[in-house]
Ligand code: GLY
């Protein structure tokens with residue numbers, strides 16, 4: 001006999017006759033288990049993580065759904081590290097990785113169809129759709145599964161001093177396992193995040209296919225947007241955001257981060273996501289948008305286009321500086337090059353451009369000196385970052401492996417220099433104020449150098465103009 005699920009004051013009453021009626025007569029069809037060719041990749045990653053901590057147990061949760069208000073939740077986004085290790089995208093699951101083993105995935109079980117849970121709970125299958133059985137999930141993901149209800153006792157049995165937890169993701173798991181640390185609090189558990197981040201630096205073939213798919217969808221999204229952007233009248237930045245979001249939702253999970261759609265001076269605000277401005281003909285439109293694919297890999301692409309269809313001479317001059325800077329960065333990329341040297345390659349071209357515009361108050365060499373870096377007033381951010389299941393992937397890697405390390409074959413990263421002249425900047429000529437330009441592409445490092453994965457979109461000023469004209473000529477379209 002089933003237990004009554006927890007109810008709230010707004011939940012309807014069920015007369016006993018209806019309850020009995022609802023508990024009967026439901027067929028229980030098996031669910032086809034899709035083939036998951038990537039299961040082997042997940043298993044290899046678990047083995048690599050395990051072997052980084054010989055003889056130890058590692059616990060990696062995915063996190064829970066977050067309440068938006070009352071009985072309404074935010075859309076669930078799986079924990080990136082957990083998903084990278086398992087391929088499971090359901091909320092609440094926890095991976096317990098035993099030494100040398102494949103690991104056990106603790107996950108929510110299905111309520112039986114004669115239970116009240118099935119039809120009365122807002123988590124019940126009648127409300128949210130069929131869940132996988134433990135067996136179905138085990139087959140699909142190629143990992144042993146266990147009921148989530150067994151997790152508490154399983155965690156309590158783990159040996160303290162030999163168990164590390166990816167903390168800060170699931171407060172129940174955090175509370176259920178004693179901190180490993182005897183010396184510096186947080187250090188040993190923190191090493192789990194660090195090791196995963198460093199393992200994620202090199203993308204495998206399956207991951208590259210996911211990234212390519214996300215980037216191709218992003219190219220389609222930029223095309224969709226160009227097709228609805230009028231040359232001769234204003235539309236809301238949110239129209240652009242919405243058209244791209246439609247493509248992202250249709251071709252993938254959604255957007256990989258909040259779209260930045262900055263018309264005119266909004267293009268100078270790095271994280272402009274209010275998007276409540278309007279596209280005025282004659283101004284530039286900066287769009288930083290990326291589709292997150294079905295397996296959580298995201299693109300991260302920026303294009304800055306002249307709304308009228310043609311750059312003014314000054315807009316073109318600034319655009320071309322940013323383009324040359326990006327090209328210098330891309331050209332410098334190959335295995336063994338320092339991450340910092342790519343930054344320097346991009347920044348030197350920007351500093352030279354600022355000098356040519358007559359606004360650098362010192363020489364280019366002086367501006368490039370690490371005791372000065374005055375050019376940064378107008379460049380604001382680094383040249384790029386790793387890309388993967390997170391837009392800023394591998395962020396927990398040690399400095400010496402990432403920001404102060406060398407690039408390697410199989411890394412995927414962005415190259416995204418920009419120039420930003422704030423409307424209130426009294427140190428630049430009035431005609432430059434309110435111009436913000438960034439060009440951002442996603443590149444894969446190979447033995448031969450960088451391959452621009454986002455080359456489905458043009459980058460040079462002439463090509464951008466021709467592309468915009470061609471998209472407008474083709475006219476609006478819906479994803480199909
Ligand atoms: N879209 C965020 C970034 O470019 O890093």
Ligand code: MN
Nearest residue numbers: 300414416440
């Ligand atoms: Mn980026």
Ligand code: MN
Nearest residue numbers: 288300301440
């Ligand atoms: Mn971006």
